[in-house]
Amino acid sequence: MSNVSNNAYALTVLSPIKNDHIGELSYGDIVRNKLIEWDVDEGSPMAKVPQTYLARYFILDDVFSEALAGGDFWGTSYDILAFFSDKFRRRALPKIDQLKSRYLVFSSNFHGDLEIYLRGMWAVMQKEIKEVWGYCYAFDHVHDADTFIAYIKKCQLNAALFFVGSTDDSLEEQLKSLYLKQEFSKFAVEHQGLPAMELQKAYQAFIRRVEPTNLAGPSWKPGQSTLCK
Amino acid sequence: MSNIAGKSYAMNVITPMRWYMTWINKLIFWIAQKFPSTLRGLVTLSLIHYARWVIIGRNQLPHLDKRQPKEDLHYSYMLFFSNFNGSWEQYVDSFTFSIPRGLDLFWKWNIRYPHSVPLTPFHKYIQYNQIETNHYYNATPLASSNDVKSAKKLKAALIEFDRKFNTAVPDQFLDQYNALLRNLQGDLGDMRPTPIVSMAAAAVSKRRFEDEKKLHQPNVNI
Numbered sequence: 001m002s003n004v005s006n007n008a009y010a011l012t013v014l015s016p017i018k019n020d021h022i023g024e025l026s027y028g029d030i031v032r033n034k035l036i037e038w039d040v041d042e043g044s045p046m047a048k049v050p051q052t053y054l055a056r057y058f059i060l061d062d063v064f065s066e067a068l069a070g071g072d073f074w075g076t077s078y079d080i081l082a083f084f085s086d087k088f089r090r091r092a093l094p095k096i097d098q099l100k101s102r103y104l105v106f107s108s109n110f111h112g113d114l115e116i117y118l119r120g121m122w123a124v125m126q127k128e129i130k131e132v133w134g135y136c137y138a139f140d141h142v143h144d145a146d147t148f149i150a151y152i153k154k155c156q157l158n159a160a161l162f163f164v165g166s167t168d169d170s171l172e173e174q175l176k177s178l179y180l181k182q183e184f185s186k187f188a189v190e191h192q193g194l195p196a197m198e199l200q201k202a203y204q205a206f207i208r209r210v211e212p213t214n215l216a217g218p219s220w221k222p223g224q225s226t227l228c229k
Numbered sequence: 230m231s232n233i234a235g236k237s238y239a240m241n242v243i244t245p246m247r248w249y250m251t252w253i254n255k256l257i258f259w260i261a262q263k264f265p266s267t268l269r270g271l272v273t274l275s276l277i278h279y280a281r282w283v284i285i286g287r288n289q290l291p292h293l294d295k296r297q298p299k300e301d302l303h304y305s306y307m308l309f310f311s312n313f314n315g316s317w318e319q320y321v322d323s324f325t326f327s328i329p330r331g332l333d334l335f336w337k338w339n340i341r342y343p344h345s346v347p348l349t350p351f352h353k354y355i356q357y358n359q360i361e362t363n364h365y366y367n368a369t370p371l372a373s374s375n376d377v378k379s380a381k382k383l384k385a386a387l388i389e390f391d392r393k394f395n396t397a398v399p400d401q402f403l404d405q406y407n408a409l410l411r412n413l414q415g416d417l418g419d420m421r422p423t424p425i426v427s428m429a430a431a432a433v434s435k436r437r438f439e440d441e442k443k444l445h446q447p448n449v450n451i
Binding site for chain 1: 231234235237239241243244245254255258259261262268271272274275276277278279280281282283284285289290291292293294296297298299300301302303304306308310312340341357358360361362363364365366367368369370371372374376377378379380381383384387388391395399400402403406410416417418419420421422
């Protein structure tokens, strides 16, 4: 199983939601509404979770079955056997699956180790975690970072294939690189055609301002969606 | 609901497969993971940030509590999660045009998979089995996957240039600075907030605009 690709980790979590309701709303719908209400981009609770590249939540209400005639391995033999009993004809049809619980699906792509990541997640978004996972089976055993990690591991499914088309650098590294790309592109455009000495002076001031090797220095913020901040 | 965060689109597709055929898919994925050269076609699709395939056996959905009813499924399921740049159509079509055989290999054993060519039945198959995302977060909404990769190259080149030529004599500095720009010409370029590429992105943008407006509106008592 391959949840890991170098330094990147693919976490897939399916947590069963209790089959209950408050008033006319099922727990599944309540969780969905809460997720939709979360702020986005830099305001998302996930923006506070260290090392998150991309993450998503959705509710799996049910699985899908396309109701067309079956083309199964035994299909032709069933067609012949249907002369003798109607049950064989029915066996050739696609089966209909229906989930008995809804599932809260959480998927995250992040940098580093799973336990460190989940510990960081618990530390910064405990309120939101309880707000959505609180409607799931067995979450009542979760009361600290350790029990949260144990719970998520029980709900975790392994990836059969994880493809990294971007980079697996730390988030700070990615954000700093993007900040430098933005700033240096601007610098290059604004300082075209200057005499050597003047250009070098401006360049030196630019480097002092952007501090290329200092990840804690000027950079983009996680989830930053505008350029004026 | 939003499948879009900045320049990224979140695709979730869940497709049934016969439980006794999952081992073939797992074997194909295992080979692909062990021998990355088999994923060369996927690498050419530089619009992808991260993608994954998860195969859920028919008895493998998490069961955590005695009160939770046990699932009784006929099929196993394959989950496909992708984070990509651009519109849904661009993505699905570029998959079809770049790696049709690879796509068929990954999905061939899924129920009702129509093959990646022709396009219309393939579009319908993905649409039928796709699930909307309820909350999607992207740490770098202003950047595409190609921006992230080019930024990494730019940062390394800039630090190296700075180490060698920051205090060089001005003429040498200028020569090397020009060489740096030539070397990075494919990686430079500023980033801006995402263009509206779909109805969903337009809806998110409209909602945010209305939220901002409410924030700045004086309280009016009616």
